[in-house]
Amino acid sequence: xxxxxxxxxxxxxxxxxxxxxxxxxxxxxxxxxxxxxxxxxxxxxxxxxxxxxxxxxxxxxxxxxxxxxxxxxxxxxxxxxxxxxxxxxxxxxxxxxxxxxxxxxxxxxxxxxxxxxxxxxxxxxxxxxxxxxxxxxxxxxxxxxxxxxxxxxxxxxxxxxxxxxxxxxxxxxxxxxxxxxxxxxxxxxxxxxxxxxxxxxxxxxxxxxxxxxxxxxxxxxxxxxxxxxxxxxxxxxxxxxxxxxxxxxxxxxxxxxxxxxxxxxxxxxxxxxxxxxxxxxxxxxxxxxxxxxxxxxxxxxxxxxxxxxxxx
Amino acid sequence: xxxxxxxxxxxxxxxxxxxxxxxxxxxxxxxxxxxxxxxxxxxxxxxxxxxxxxxxxxxxxxxxxxxxxxxxxxxxxxxxxxxxxxxxxxxxxxxxxxxxxxxxxxxxxxxxxxxxxxxxxxxxxxxxxxxxxxxxxxxxxxxxxxxxxxxxxxxxxxxxxxxxxxxxxxxxxxxxxxxxxxxxxxxxxxxxxxxxxxxxxxxxxxxxxxxxxxxxxxxxxxxxxxxxxxxxxxxxxxxxxxxxxxxxxxxxxxxxxxxxxxxxxxxxxxxxxxxxxxxxxxxxxxxxxxxxxxxxxxxxxxxxxxxxxxxxxxxxxxxxxxxxxxxxxxxxxxxxxxxxxxxxxxxxxxxxxxxxxxxxxxxxxxxxxxxxxxxxxxxxxxxxxxxxxxxxxxxxxxxxxxxxxxxxxxxxxxxxx
Numbered sequence: 001x002x003x004x005x006x007x008x009x010x011x012x013x014x015x016x017x018x019x020x021x022x023x024x025x026x027x028x029x030x031x032x033x034x035x036x037x038x039x040x041x042x043x044x045x046x047x048x049x050x051x052x053x054x055x056x057x058x059x060x061x062x063x064x065x066x067x068x069x070x071x072x073x074x075x076x077x078x079x080x081x082x083x084x085x086x087x088x089x090x091x092x093x094x095x096x097x098x099x100x101x102x103x104x105x106x107x108x109x110x111x112x113x114x115x116x117x118x119x120x121x122x123x124x125x126x127x128x129x130x131x132x133x134x135x136x137x138x139x140x141x142x143x144x145x146x147x148x149x150x151x152x153x154x155x156x157x158x159x160x161x162x163x164x165x166x167x168x169x170x171x172x173x174x175x176x177x178x179x180x181x182x183x184x185x186x187x188x189x190x191x192x193x194x195x196x197x198x199x200x201x202x203x204x205x206x207x208x209x210x211x212x213x214x215x216x217x218x219x220x221x222x223x224x225x226x227x228x229x230x231x232x233x234x235x236x237x238x239x240x241x242x243x244x245x246x247x248x249x250x251x252x253x254x255x256x257x258x259x260x261x262x263x264x265x266x267x268x269x270x271x272x273x274x275x276x277x278x279x280x281x282x283x284x285x286x287x288x289x290x291x292x293x294x295x296x297x298x299x300x301x302x303x304x305x306x307x308x309x310x311x312x
Numbered sequence: 313x314x315x316x317x318x319x320x321x322x323x324x325x326x327x328x329x330x331x332x333x334x335x336x337x338x339x340x341x342x343x344x345x346x347x348x349x350x351x352x353x354x355x356x357x358x359x360x361x362x363x364x365x366x367x368x369x370x371x372x373x374x375x376x377x378x379x380x381x382x383x384x385x386x387x388x389x390x391x392x393x394x395x396x397x398x399x400x401x402x403x404x405x406x407x408x409x410x411x412x413x414x415x416x417x418x419x420x421x422x423x424x425x426x427x428x429x430x431x432x433x434x435x436x437x438x439x440x441x442x443x444x445x446x447x448x449x450x451x452x453x454x455x456x457x458x459x460x461x462x463x464x465x466x467x468x469x470x471x472x473x474x475x476x477x478x479x480x481x482x483x484x485x486x487x488x489x490x491x492x493x494x495x496x497x498x499x500x501x502x503x504x505x506x507x508x509x510x511x512x513x514x515x516x517x518x519x520x521x522x523x524x525x526x527x528x529x530x531x532x533x534x535x536x537x538x539x540x541x542x543x544x545x546x547x548x549x550x551x552x553x554x555x556x557x558x559x560x561x562x563x564x565x566x567x568x569x570x571x572x573x574x575x576x577x578x579x580x581x582x583x584x585x586x587x588x589x590x591x592x593x594x595x596x597x598x599x600x601x602x603x604x605x606x607x608x609x610x611x612x613x614x615x616x617x618x619x620x621x622x623x624x625x626x627x628x629x630x631x632x633x634x635x636x637x638x639x640x641x642x643x644x645x646x647x648x649x650x651x652x653x654x655x656x657x658x659x660x661x662x663x664x665x666x667x668x669x670x671x672x673x674x675x676x677x678x679x680x681x682x683x684x685x686x687x688x689x690x691x692x693x694x695x696x697x698x699x700x701x702x703x704x705x706x707x708x709x710x711x712x713x714x715x716x717x718x719x720x721x722x723x724x725x726x727x728x729x
Contacts, residue, residue: 058527059526059527060523060526077315077529080528085524087520087524093326093521095330096326104318104322105524105528108315108319108528108529109528152524153524
């Protein structure tokens, strides 16, 4: 996933999108690119404009301004066939049988009926739903329905997959099954856009993210870069022995457990300086040393809260 | 397969295999045919269970009026009828147990119509029915055939203006009845389909399935497939119901003769009738789909259709009682041109009057023009309202949407600014 930009053109380019409904500005200024072979997280609080952005990408809504390039051009039927979409919920006809529904949606994506059926059967087996293929969607549990929705989105092996909350209602085992399918598609070179409020999963799965708030992209980049960007001046240190405050550039030493400490650095202190000091610290054997990186959850909350405070 | 056809077929097949649809579609004709048969069987069984068993001894007939011929004897069912010249002879036979009862037809029967039944134990209902049938048959045989026919059919009134111009003749009743039945059943079928159309489109608007569908097909493909699929569901229902209708027509012709065939349906206007009814049917479905797209909640959808049906009911009253006698009033002309009333008013006028060609042409143009306009507007509504959580409907917003949508001219239905 490294150096994607230099290798291939993006499969999706969204540039300065704006969409209003009457007086309400749903999306004000959203721009991002998604490359083949990466999972891109589209994050944001409820009502931030994520779904409207997705609908514009899918050509369900037209933007008031801005441009969208999907798989090399504007959305058209041929490109729509190479796109997969899974809404958060209620994305299947409840009175249809599972297999019939999947075959129908597959044929709408250009698959022949026989091929769609073969693929659907294979996916149902893989997601442990074989015994449900004749049942109506409305009889399935929420977790089962979620898995069927995932199958519907990937059945035609899209080059661009947009999935909204793919892990909702799934237990860890099923979440892993779905995750494997998503990663398999990514490894095939597809671009995946994922929205989720389960940020730990986003962190584990996404290569890059964009955080939207009030219709604007307020943060964008690779997960690693963003976490580093928000890295605090706190170090986590574990080891055997005793640490007192006598460390260069360290303002405070806070012992968490018998073997864990949090060190607060003075402004301008290089972590390398502290690392060297700890390595030679008498009576202390260091097992772990890391910059206390915030989680995406923490970053998300921090940004949204700051913006809210700023507005108020 | 073409995407539009896929949506069409899915809509059609899903529609006609629904349990409620099958029950209703097949049940209605079955109701008309089977219920009377089943009801008769049940009634017969009930009667048999409560009345005493049939006594198979003969019954006597004493005809003091000398109007009736002697009873036919052993040909009668379920029991034999024996004629007696006098009451004492019948009484003796009754006391001897040779007959179970006797009917006394008094001398003044033709004036009074009363017949006395004398018995020790009342005969069964079947015996009474048998005797009554025999009496009626004997009376009918005494009446000249043309009088009997006139009596059975009643009288028709032909209307003529003072100058001698015929306003309508006796057989026009039959023509009105024929076209009225056709219109009525078309409206009933249209009403059922429109309710289904409304419900289906409203649920599409509620579900997010539509977003997946619209990520695969264009709005135009979706709307065309969905709309005509639902239309075909209604047409199938209509076809199923037409079969018993044709059986009824066949029965009518076999009973009354093919000479009546021209009066059952205005064959010379068949194309126009089909065009009008089809146009009205499609227009009703467009309105139902539009109501579904607007996602009228809180029962407002059914209420809307209630108002339409109520207005339609008023139209039927007008078309039934007032229009045939005054087919060329200003109201009738306006009703013939207005798309929602034209299928009723114009078609009745076709058999009741001579409608000017310009009115027929204008009526067609307005009806199908409205259908086209409705389908076009539906495209804008689809874009604006089909997706879940769409903002509240505002006419101004909708007009703005229509202005930019160019629904039927662009590749995916919409135009980028």
